[in-house]
Amino acid sequence: MNIAIFCSGNGTNLQAIIDSQKKGFIKADIKLVVSDTAGCFALERAKKADIKTLVVEKKNFSSQKDFEGAILKKLKEEKIGLIVLAGYMRLLSPDFIKEYKNKILNIHPSLLPSFKGTHGIKEAFLYGVKITGPTVHFVTEDMDAGPIILQSAVAVMEDDTEETFAGAIHKEEHKIYPRAIQLFVEGKLKIEGRKVKII
Numbered sequence: 001m002n003i004a005i006f007c008s009g010n011g012t013n014l015q016a017i018i019d020s021q022k023k024g025f026i027k028a029d030i031k032l033v034v035s036d037t038a039g040c041f042a043l044e045r046a047k048k049a050d051i052k053t054l055v056v057e058k059k060n061f062s063s064q065k066d067f068e069g070a071i072l073k074k075l076k077e078e079k080i081g082l083i084v085l086a087g088y089m090r091l092l093s094p095d096f097i098k099e100y101k102n103k104i105l106n107i108h109p110s111l112l113p114s115f116k117g118t119h120g121i122k123e124a125f126l127y128g129v130k131i132t133g134p135t136v137h138f139v140t141e142d143m144d145a146g147p148i149i150l151q152s153a154v155a156v157m158e159d160d161t162e163e164t165f166a167g168a169i170h171k172e173e174h175k176i177y178p179r180a181i182q183l184f185v186e187g188k189l190k191i192e193g194r195k196v197k198i199i
């Protein structure tokens with residue numbers, strides 16, 4: 001199976017996925033890293049791992065359709081069977097999601113459905129939760145609301161700062177995202193309504 005990973009920033013999840021694939025834990029090819037942000041560090045990581053990169057910046061397109069069309073063209077060329085969103089800071093349109101129905105995964109840094117949106121870590125920390133952690137889910141039209149594949153609980157420590165707390169969540173992300181991807185690759189995820197059965 002050919003995988004494309006979409007990133008906008010640092011790419012620590014991308015790195016964890018690359019490392020897992022190299023170790024043979026993910027039995028699929030990472031064909032392409034797509035970014036909407038030229039110069040982001042995730043692109044450096046991809047280049048270092050000899051993975052093709054594609055930068056498609058929204059500002060160069062007059063419509064969402066054209067912008068996503070440029071990405072879709074490349075995904076078809078590379079025969080991509082799974083899209084992995086790893087810190088891709090842009091919402092995909094319903095049309096795009098339809099093209100890859102049930103073939104797009106995302107990781108979110110809180111236990112969904114709590115703390116959806118772009119500031120999941122900060123909001124959970126400021127709220128004072130005692131337990132939180134990342135969620136890997138299928139992407140549907142509603143943001144951070146698709147069927148949940150894996151979650152992992154992280155306890156908030158009394159002396160945690162927002163930074164140490166974020167670090168603990170990222171560490172857990174780097175474990176569950178490769179695991180969820182491998183389950184998908186092995187055909188072990190069965191969506192039944194809102195639920196994902198691991199078969």
Ligand code: GRF
Nearest residue numbers: 010011012013087107108109
């Ligand atoms: C992660 O916290 C992920 O949960 C969220 O974006 C962040 C990406 O971090 N969707 P990185 O670029 O993988 O380091």
